[in-house]
Amino acid sequence: MSTETLPVRAKHLLTETTRVPLRPRYEGSNICTWIGFKHVNYLVEEAVLEHFRCAGLPARGLYEEYGLGVDLVDLDTRIPHALHMDDSVDAEVVPVTREGDPVLRFRVTLTLERGGRRVKAATSKVRVSLRTAEGPGEAGQPPSPLRPYTVPVLGRHESASGPGSPTGQAPHADGDGLLERLTAGENAFGWKWRIPYPYCHFSERLQMSGYLRVMEEVVELFLADRGISIRQLLEARRWIPVVPHSRIQILDEVLMEEDLYTVYTVEEIFKTLTYTSRMDCYALRDGHPVRAATGRITHGYAVIDSRRDWSLVEFDDRVVHALSGPEPADRVRP
Numbered sequence: 133m134s135t136e137t138l139p140v141r142a143k144h145l146l147t148e149t150t151r152v153p154l155r156p157r158y159e160g161s162n163i164c165t166w167i168g169f170k171h172v173n174y175l176v177e178e179a180v181l182e183h184f185r186c187a188g189l190p191a192r193g194l195y196e197e198y199g200l201g202v203d204l205v206d207l208d209t210r211i212p213h214a215l216h217m218d219d220s221v222d223a224e225v226v227p228v229t230r231e232g233d234p235v236l237r238f239r240v241t242l243t244l245e246r247g248g249r250r251v252k253a254a255t256s257k258v259r260v261s262l263r264t265a266e267g268p269g270e271a272g273q274p275p276s277p278l279r280p281y282t283v284p285v286l287g288r289h290e291s292a293s294g295p296g297s298p299t300g301q302a303p304h305a306d307g308d309g310l311l312e313r314l315t316a317g318e319n320a321f322g323w324k325w326r327i328p329y330p331y332c333h334f335s336e337r338l339q340m341s342g343y344l345r346v347m348e349e350v351v352e353l354f355l356a357d358r359g360i361s362i363r364q365l366l367e368a369r370r371w372i373p374v375v376p377h378s379r380i381q382i383l384d385e386v387l388m389e390e391d392l393y394t395v396y397t398v399e400e401i402f403k404t405l406t407y408t409s410r411m412d413c414y415a416l417r418d419g420h421p422v423r424a425a426t427g428r429i430t431h432g433y434a435v436i437d438s439r440r441d442w443s444l445v446e447f448d449d450r451v452v453h454a455l456s457g458p459e460p461a462d463r464v465r466p
Contacts, residue, residue, distance in 0.1 A: 141188035142277035145236070150183040150225040154242075156215055163366070164439055167215040169375035169429075170344045173207055175215075176240045176256040177341060179223035180204065183238065189278075195334065199264055199271030200278070203286055204340035205235060206259035208379040213253045214442075219244055221253055236260040236281050261286055265334055286337070287383040287424075295412065296423055307416050310393055314414070314421070319457040320397040321354040332388045343380045343425050347411050350396045351429065354409075358454040370436040371445065376406070380427035386415045393421065398455055399428075404447040406432045407455050 160171025184190055184202060191202040215221070221242045229237045242254040262282045265271070274282055311322030331342030351373070355361050365371040386392055393414040401407040408430045414421040433451070434442040447455070 142275055145184065145187035145189055146227050146229055146277065148187070148227070150179070150186045152179060152182045152186075152223050152225075154178055154221050154223050156217070156219060156221075158217065161217040163372045164436060164442075165217040166372075166442070167217065167219070168348070169209070169211060169378050170348050172211055172215055172242070172254050173209050173256070173344050173378070174341060175221060175223065175242055176207065176209055176254065176258065177204060179225050179240050179242070180238055180258055180260065182223070183225040183227075194262065194274075195265065195267075197272055198274045198278075199267060200274060200282060201263040201265055201334040203261050203263050203382070204258060205261045205286055205382040206380070207256065207340055207344075208258075209254055209256040210377050211254045211375060213244070213246065213251050214374075215242075215244070215253050219253075234261075234280065234283070236262075263334070267335060286385050287381070307391060307393070310414075310416065310421060311395070314393065314395045314412075315397075318395075318397050320395050321350070321357055323350055323353055323394045323396070325392050325394065327386060327388055327390050327392055329388050336387050338386045338388075338392070338424075340380065340382065343382070343413070343427070346392070346394060346413065347378065347380060347427055347429060350394050350411060351409070351431070354396050355454075360451055360454045365433075371433045372436060372442065373431050374434045374442075374444070375429060375431055377430040378427065379429075380411075380425060382425050384415070384422055384424040386413070386424045390415055392424070398457070401447070401452065401455055404452060405444070406430050407447075 154175050156167045156171050156175060160167045162168055181191055194200040194202060221244045224241045226239045228239050236259065238258045238260070240256040240258055241252060243250050244253050262278060263286055264282055264284055307324065311324060315322045327338050331338055331345060333339045352362060362373065393416065395412045397410045399408050399410055408428060411427040411429065412423055413425040415424050433445050433447065435445045436442050
């Protein structure tokens with residue numbers, strides 16, 4: 133990349149619309165041929181990365197030339213139409229960054245053809261930070277249009293609803309009792325997990341796609357803990373979870389091989405049709421929990437009508453009881 137041309141190309145990043153055709157990965161087709169919410173979000177992420185490429189600012193070049201990591205720090209996605217294996221979607225990325233914003237903002241729309249007409253498969257609001265790296269070798273000075281969006285640590289400028297990090301209690305130097313404290317009195321499930329390197333990037337930190345995987349897995353563990361595992365309902369009723377909305381915000385950084393303490397809390401069950409849950413992820417620093425990410429996900433259930441079709445169903449008493457919270461039981465997975 134030529135440093136002389138970068139400021140001009142950065143204008144594209146901030147003002148121009150990018151359109152790119154994409155297909156979901158085969159990995160995301162876990163039930164029949166439908167694509168799960170995680171891989172819908174992967175398409176959104178890829179569309180944003182392609183926007184950087186079209187601006188002449190690919191993630192690789194920004195890291196190697198300037199020591200900047202492209203990090204999605206807020207991903208808010210609604211999915212009005214299901215995606216299937218082998219679908220071709222048109223992704224549109226529109227910059228919506230406002231003057232004075234500390235992050236780059238984009239609006240992403242995924243459309244596809246259904247029944248002879250174009251429909252929106254997903255819409256997403258995305259925030260991106262350019263994180264300065266301390267990797268090997270010296271890095272060049274970033275072009276001036278990018279400097280307002282560079283940060284030394286991810287998420288510190290973000291504000292988020294939710295319980296935050298518990299304070300005013302004795303520290304737990306080794307994490308003992310932390311999940312019990314975080315879930316006490318809540319309709320919640322806790323999970324301690326060591327962050328592996330495949331969930332990280334730029335040699336050190338958990339990335340947004342890693343948090344999507346955490347959200348997917350903690351839901352699966354929660355449902356199994358409540359006696360309505362995905363396999364059980366599939367085999368007994370042909371029911372599958374469906375996700376119309378998810379959001380994850382990064383509020384701080386967690387590093388490779390650290391322990392991540394994830395709390396999944398059911399917040400609301402709406403008319404036996406959907407339920408909304410919150411995910412909060414913590415790292416233990418100096419004996420105290422620091423909230424590194426928060427997110428929300430909305431679920432419903434659908435019955436598989438055929439290999440091609442499904443339809444939404446209402447929760448029955450068993451599912452409502454499981455989601456509402458059992459009698460006192462161990463909610464913590466070691």
